[in-house]
Amino acid sequence: MSITLLASINIQAMQMPPADVEVYELEMRKMAPTIALKGEVVSLQDAVLSAEVDGQLEDILLVGEVVKKGQVIAQLKRDRMDWQVQRAAAELASLRADLVFRRSEVERFRVLASQDNASKTQLERERANAEILEQQIVLAQTNLSEAKRLLADTAIKAPFDGVLAARHAHVGEFIRVGDPLVRLVDTQHKDIVLPTPIQYQHHITQGTSLEVAYRDETLTLPVRYVVPIGDRNSRMIEVRINANSTALLVGDAVTVAVPKAPSSDEPAVPRDALVIRGAQTFVYRVNEAQQAEQVSVNVKFADGDWVVVEGDIKAGDRIIVRGAERLQPNAQVNVKAP
Structure with missing residues (x-):
């Protein structure tokens, strides 16, 4: 009974028109499990930006804002720092004016000393006073630079291009040195x-x-x-x-x-070539008579869309990748161009 049924199936398969299939010519591929x-x-670049000076927060950008490097993200009130700059600038101007007078005094005492109308001690005293003023001017210049830096630090600027991911302070709050203001994230x-x-x-x-x-x-x-x-x-x-x-x-x-291991040349087929029926896994190979030969295979491992298999197949075999689902062994096929 079973032999008769099998013969009937084979006869029907031979009488059916060839099925359209697409094939892949098997080749060795460099693959690894x-x-x-x-x-x-x-x-x-993901940074939480903090304040470098004390002050009341006057303005701050909203979360989600896209900013460029150097753009102001938050601004503290400038009044107190402005006053410090003006005070330092005024002190420097005063010292420079005093230095002009001291240098003129040094020159006057030098002329008098050359004419024996003033002592060398008085000349050296005036020179010392002028040198002291020069050092005071250097200190005043440093104070002015520091005041300007503190004024500039009231503006918190973006150190790189990015997006504001979080805001830790709000307008009107008093900010201390080191208090976090925003989180800036480089999304590129x-x-x-x-x-x-x-x-x-x-x-x-x-x-x-x-x-x-x-x-x-x-x-x-x-x-x-x-x-x-x-x-x-x-x-x-x-x-x-x-x-x-x-x-x-x-x-x-x-x-x-x-x-998990070094790559090696392996016989690999596309995933779509595998036919799984129950516990059996196989592929169909097109032979010279344009028939679909069923070949049992074992899957070693998969790598993306490719599967490395073991079985009676070799490089150059034409493996069916489309149309294999309903094929019977030894069915006639018509190979279509992919």
């Missing part, structure tokens, strides 16, 4: 921080391309650097992946395929 690890997108220069088991470090080097799964996308990104220092508790090292050219968001999570 991988492990999926979780990573996080971080900014290369990003890394994926990937904690990786130490035993896999030899398979990852600077420049190695890794596949990163993010939502419904798969990206291929280069390793920026590998930190060759392991954590004694977790036995993990930190791998940094360059994410500058992507639309990944800072703070988001991704999954990265990390190689």
Whole structure:
């Protein structure tokens, strides 16, 4: 009964028109088994900006503002610092005017001393007074520069391009030195921080391309650097992946395929080539008679859209990747161009 049924199925398969299929010519590919690890997108520049002077907060940008390097993010009241600048400038001007007078006195006593109308002691005293004034002027210039710097520090400026991610103060509050004002995040220069088991470090080097799964996308990104220092508790090292050219968001999570062994030439087929029926896994190979031969295979490992398999297949075999779902063994097929 079973032999009759099998013969009937084969006869029906031979009588049916050839099924349209697409094929992939099997080739050896450089592949390696991988492990999926979780990573996080971080900014290369993420800073909490603080006040460098005391003062009342007069203005501050809102969260979400995009700023350029050097742009004012927050402004403290300037009145007190303005007065210090004016006081320092007035003191410097006074000392410079006094120095002009002292130098004229030095010249006058020099002439008198040359005519024996003044003692050399008086001349040296005037010279000393002039030198003291010169040093006082240097100190006054320093005080003026310091006052100007404090005045400039009332404006808190962006040290790099970025986005305001948080605001820690509000207009009207009195701010002390060191009080946090805003968090500024550079959203253009990003890394994926990937904690990786130490035993896999030899398979990852600077420049190695890794596949990163993010939502419904798969990206291929280069390793920026590998930190060759392991954590004694977790036995993990930190791998940094360059994410500058992507639309990944800072703070988001991704999954990265990390190689567990050196890459080698392996027979690989697209995932769509595999046919799984119950406990059996196989592929269909198109032979010279344009028939679909069923070939049992074992899956060694997968790498992205490719699967490394073991079985009676070799490079150059035409493996069906489209249209294999309803095929019967030895069915006639019509190979379509992909």
